[in-house]
Amino acid sequence: MASTERLLLSGNEAVALAALHAGVTLGTGYPGTPSTEILEAFDHIGGPAQWAPNEKVALEVALGVSFAGARSLTTMKHVGVNVAADPLFTAAYIDMTGGLVLVSADDPGMASSQNEQDNRHYARAAIVPMLEPADAQQAYDFTLAAFELSERWKVPVILRMTTRICHAKTEVRPGPERPSSIEPGYQRDIPGRVMIPAYARPAHHKVRAKMDEIAQWNEQSDLNRIHPGDRSLGIIASGVAVMHAREAAPEATVLALGLTWPLPMKRIKEFVESVDRCVVIEEGDHLLYEALKVAGLDVEGKPEMYRFSELNVPRVRRILAGDTTPEAKPPRGKPPELCKGCSHREVFEALSRMDCIVAGDIGCYTLGVLPPFEAMDTCVCMGAAIGVGLGLRHVLPEEQARRVVSVIGDSTFVHSGLTGIAEMVYNPPPTGHVVLIVDNSTTAMTGRQEHPGTGRSLNHEPANKMDFGAVCRAMGVKNVEVVDPQKPGEDFEGRLRALLEKDELSVMIAERPCILAAPLIRKFEKAQEDKQAQCAAAMTD
Amino acid sequence: MAVTNIVLAGLGGQGVVKASDLLSTTAFNAGCEVKKSEVHGMSQRGGSVTSDVRFGDQVMSPMVPMGEADFLLVFEASQVDINRGWLKPGGVLITPDAIPEGALRNRKSLNVAILGALSVMLDFDEAQWIRSIHTCLAEKLHTVNEQAFALGREVGQQLGHVKETEGV
Numbered sequence: 215m216a217s218t219e220r221l222l223l224s225g226n227e228a229v230a231l232a233a234l235h236a237g238v239t240l241g242t243g244y245p246g247t248p249s250t251e252i253l254e255a256f257d258h259i260g261g262p263a264q265w266a267p268n269e270k271v272a273l274e275v276a277l278g279v280s281f282a283g284a285r286s287l288t289t290m291k292h293v294g295v296n297v298a299a300d301p302l303f304t305a306a307y308i309d310m311t312g313g314l315v316l317v318s319a320d321d322p323g324m325a326s327s328q329n330e331q332d333n334r335h336y337a338r339a340a341i342v343p344m345l346e347p348a349d350a351q352q353a354y355d356f357t358l359a360a361f362e363l364s365e366r367w368k369v370p371v372i373l374r375m376t377t378r379i380c381h382a383k384t385e386v387r388p389g390p391e392r393p394s395s396i397e398p399g400y401q402r403d404i405p406g407r408v409m410i411p412a413y414a415r416p417a418h419h420k421v422r423a424k425m426d427e428i429a430q431w432n433e434q435s436d437l438n439r440i441h442p443g444d445r446s447l448g449i450i451a452s453g454v455a456v457m458h459a460r461e462a463a464p465e466a467t468v469l470a471l472g473l474t475w476p477l478p479m480k481r482i483k484e485f486v487e488s489v490d491r492c493v494v495i496e497e498g499d500h501l502l503y504e505a506l507k508v509a510g511l512d513v514e515g516k517p518e519m520y521r522f523s524e525l526n527v528p529r530v531r532r533i534l535a536g537d538t539t540p541e542a543k544p545p546r547g548k549p550p551e552l553c554k555g556c557s558h559r560e561v562f563e564a565l566s567r568m569d570c571i572v573a574g575d576i577g578c579y580t581l582g583v584l585p586p587f588e589a590m591d592t593c594v595c596m597g598a599a600i601g602v603g604l605g606l607r608h609v610l611p612e613e614q615a616r617r618v619v620s621v622i623g624d625s626t627f628v629h630s631g632l633t634g635i636a637e638m639v640y641n642p643p644p645t646g647h648v649v650l651i652v653d654n655s656t657t658a659m660t661g662r663q664e665h666p667g668t669g670r671s672l673n674h675e676p677a678n679k680m681d682f683g684a685v686c687r688a689m690g691v692k693n694v695e696v697v698d699p700q701k702p703g704e705d706f707e708g709r710l711r712a713l714l715e716k717d718e719l720s721v722m723i724a725e726r727p728c729i730l731a732a733p734l735i736r737k738f739e740k741a742q743e744d745k746q747a748q749c750a751a752a753m754t755d
Numbered sequence: 756m757a758v759t760n761i762v763l764a765g766l767g768g769q770g771v772v773k774a775s776d777l778l779s780t781t782a783f784n785a786g787c788e789v790k791k792s793e794v795h796g797m798s799q800r801g802g803s804v805t806s807d808v809r810f811g812d813q814v815m816s817p818m819v820p821m822g823e824a825d826f827l828l829v830f831e832a833s834q835v836d837i838n839r840g841w842l843k844p845g846g847v848l849i850t851p852d853a854i855p856e857g858a859l860r861n862r863k864s865l866n867v868a869i870l871g872a873l874s875v876m877l878d879f880d881e882a883q884w885i886r887s888i889h890t891c892l893a894e895k896l897h898t899v900n901e902q903a904f905a906l907g908r909e910v911g912q913q914l915g916h917v918k919e920t921e922g923v
Contacts, residue, residue: 220783222779222780222783222789325794326794349790349817377794378792378817378818381792381793381794382790382791382792382817383779383789383790383791383792384789384790384817385783385788385789454816454817457815457816457817458815458816458818460815461815461816526816526818526820526821527815527816527818527820528820528821542821542840544821545837545838545840546837547802547803547804547805547834547837548766548801548802548803548833548834549802550767550800550801550802551800551801551802552800553800553801578800581800
């Protein structure tokens, strides 16, 4: 199948290319490391891609595309799947029409995340098949296979990647285009798509039956491969762990699982019985090991210490040797910091001077927790700043409650801040509350992506722009102020102090474009002005 | 061909990832199997960044194992000591002071100058490196980076690198 064309692609770029070759009609997602580049690359090579306000909406849009009979790709980081979990768990009960593939990009070792959850759990919990590529070639091949699986069994499919697949470049030999044979168009299927209890009860049985069939099919599938070697040591692995294991034990026989849920249990059993010693090498939780033990197979797992952080070749060598002596600490580099000239600096300097209790959130501004600012007290998940801030206000003694500020970025506010504002207006604390939206006109942390508040779409073309101040006023917030924290004349600190003294609900929008994004924003605006001037000239000709 | 392991290290904004792109593109175009990996995200905000490049006939893991790098290229003096552990005994360390202060028209092309120094120790043609500069960098940056690369090659030829001794 593979062509002679050789490309050096990241796993993310490989997924984008495969999506193009699969004829994906819409790519949708929310930026999050290490998944962000998939949709950017898809757009770059001509695929229709758009950012959604959050992962839940992205998956819902993707479901609509599937019901309309077309292929959709939805991408997110591991914690993004938590946000999309609500539609995901019920989507599993519903017959997909066009193929639907959800990319979950996990971050073991937490290079840029708030936890290192292992999203392999989602396949089991939500009852959906999961594919795990081991390099960019497989990211390409498995994306195409995922769409075909999705349409054959009418199920959503999760393609689970990790940082070392998403951001590692390896050789890809792309194949021919493999579009869907399904034509878009609406066909009504009320019991199949309306999940009221009467229809959902049989749907649960149906999806379990589908999974049994897929497991049966997986017994012969070429998505799983045996790399032959010495029979004295067998290794079962998936994802990048396959590569680490083959390097750590070049003599071993390796069963590399590609379709890792539902498992091909007979095939695994035969493999285990064919080797003298069988070790499961998996990054993260002991998921595969536990499944095989429950099935009564004689396999070894890894010591508990290797649940944490990424695997690599030396760690796999240690697992195989049963070595549980303390590991050498990896070199501690220089931590990241807010850029010189970033307006978050003025914000956190002021919050620090004012001794505020800061309920923080996810983004570049989370760096406000580090010295010299140390001006953040909590950070949990996207949008949590507002709810957590309100909870603190409800209970703390008045003097402390008055110092509580919720700090949230612009993209995060769109993602998960609006329901927090609804809560604030509906259940206001006795001392009121202040929400500070640090609006730098971009999704800065993940590499400057657009969002509904920037007024531009994923490809930086003009779009409708959400007005945060107007939204907050309309929702019932009494005081809404917009301020540039870098202009001394606008008195950011004095105005924030004044709002904190009131027993009222306030939203302050600290507005200043990210210094890394500002030149790009000017470029996009200039391009738009030029285009409009051209149109105007053409009209008068 | 045995696998060659190279670790590039520096701070966010120094072009560590760009340099590893140039290196991996050169090896890839020469017909090698190449794997390269690094960690994005937080590292972009001025923090430490490392990128691993491995090439040879067959490469498995995309990560260079600690203590197995044949070459360690460091773009910022403060990052030398913390990254020294990547080198294998006898591996070659190239530090930023190999490129004389003031010799570069723009210090931003230090990454490419250090690749120039590396290039004399690898088996790829100079023309292949220049081709990578042309494919990986914007056109307006070609001349300045070709000059930086040439300067680095001179340094490399004049033994401007420090050899790690056995047992370090």
